[in-house]
Amino acid sequence: MQRLRSILQRIDRKGYGAYKDLQGSYDLGPFTLFVDRVQRDPFAPPSLVRVRTKENGFEGALFGNGTRRVAFEDFLTRAVERALRRAVRGNRGSGGSGRMEIQRPSQVVLPRSSMVVEDGYVEARMAVGLPARGRSVDARGAEAMLLEELPRVVREALLPEGVDSRAARGHVETVEDADDLRRQLPGLGLVAYVANGAVLPRESGASDRPLGEGAVPFRSPEEYRVSVTLPNGGEVSGMGIPEGVTLVVGGGFHGKSTLLSALSWGVYDHVPGDGRELVVARRDAVKIRAEDGRSVAGVDISGMIGALPGGRATTSFSTPNASGSTSQAANIAEALEIGTSLLLVDEDTSATNFMIRDERMRELVQKEPISPFIDLVRPLYDSLGVSTVVVVGGVGDYLDVADRVILMEDYLARDATARAREVRDAFPARVPPGGSAGDVHAPRGRRVRASSIDLRRGKRETARGKGMHTIELGRERVELSYLEQLAEAGQTEAVARAIGEFAAGNRSRGVAEIVRGALDAVAENGLDSLGSFRGHPGELSLPRPQEVAAAINRIRSLEAATEKGA
Structure with a gap:
């Protein structure tokens, strides 16, 4: 001193x-x-x-x-x-x-x-x-x-x-219970779980804190009620969402997207008082949306989009400016490439022509390379074991492919599967879904050319996060605004350093190999192992493999090709 x-x-x-x-x-x-x-x-x-x-x-x-x-x-x-x-x-x-x-x-x-x-x-x-x-x-x-x-x-x-030792114990036990509940999901045949009493609405669009006055606590429909025993909280009851295809329907402002958002954040544990402490989803769940204008590098989207005009193949598809439908197809293919067992899709943030094509458009437009998602959602589960929770408000044809239907009314959930079958029988689809178990295949992996990522900025090399939604790699700024499951700027900083490590190595590697290499080093040596630094890196948070891969995929200078063409 x-x-x-x-x-x-x-x-x-x-x-x-x-x-x-x-x-x-x-x-x-x-x-x-x-x-x-x-x-x-x-x-x-x-x-x-x-x-x-x-x-x-x-x-x-x-x-x-x-x-x-x-x-x-x-x-x-x-x-x-x-x-x-x-x-x-x-x-x-x-x-x-x-x-x-x-x-x-x-x-x-x-x-x-x-x-x-x-x-x-x-x-x-x-x-x-x-x-x-x-x-x-x-x-x-x-x-x-x-x-x-x-x-x-x-x-x-x-x-x-x-x-406060009591608060510390409560904090630790809350997190341990959520982690234990998430680990139980596969054994229960579930992809997600929402405990009774959970508060799903958030304070505002700019705040992730729970809504106070007026929030309706969640209550499970009896048909989906599942009781689990947790190490600290004992027996808990709530809604279990089984594997397969789950449709969430309801009128506007009744809580459909709020439920889906809570599930997308269920990949993380939450602090006591958040309201979503026991809302959990499979750790590898990915929220999928359209993303007009994003770049795509060598992605195999052939399972969703066939050959393009001029005979252009889609087994290694690249574009600097993807449309809504091709970006959504690429997002799905990239999620499958890095690994996921659950897709979360909201009609409101999806490309219409990717979600469905009606009878008139099928008749009028004969040459359409896009296989609509309604044709893919069943084969994704039947062939690849990938479940989907999809929110729809205006496309009733999805009733034909759903295993179950959850209706949201006034922020209350109820089982509408039986009623949906009655509606389906009374109003049969004019165009039955055309998908079959053989229509969807796992996309081929890609190799990324490290030299395509230039870290040089003047006399220095830079790979750093700029807030939660931007990465700076040399002179290039990588936009991550549409990665809805990024939680903190510290994750973005960690992702930037992981990409910088790969680029500095100057060796081509597969996307999954890059991600595994970075996160395996963290598992063995802690977050301090991510990237070069002076002193300590006290600003890092652990990202998921899905967000690391997604950030790599959005580098506009990226050069990548499927394994066959690498």
């Missing part, structure tokens, strides 16, 4: 670069402060520090297995964030002076690099804007931050005496 004070006094009012002398470690009593990287000026990205407690005094049950450890690290990250808001004064001069922050978590629980819980210590990784007067050192402000505010944060959020 005295050494830190001495350095600060010595560099006071010197040029901002004198802060470099702080790099190193300092014993501050109950914890050690590591100053890993110092910013070059007050307007640059903040300095990176770690605080590591001398021991881990928390009860071992809070981090006794992998799931609990992730949940407890998530809890402590949130505790530090709250403590920072209470303890840190904020603005102390020019630029980012006075900032002190930790990675901001979303409503979901993810492995993150912001917190490390080990048997012998707890470590939080933070960014600090060292204070400045203009462009000179403000030693008094820095001393207040590092020797007053930071110790208070440690006392309130990283030491047992400052942490």
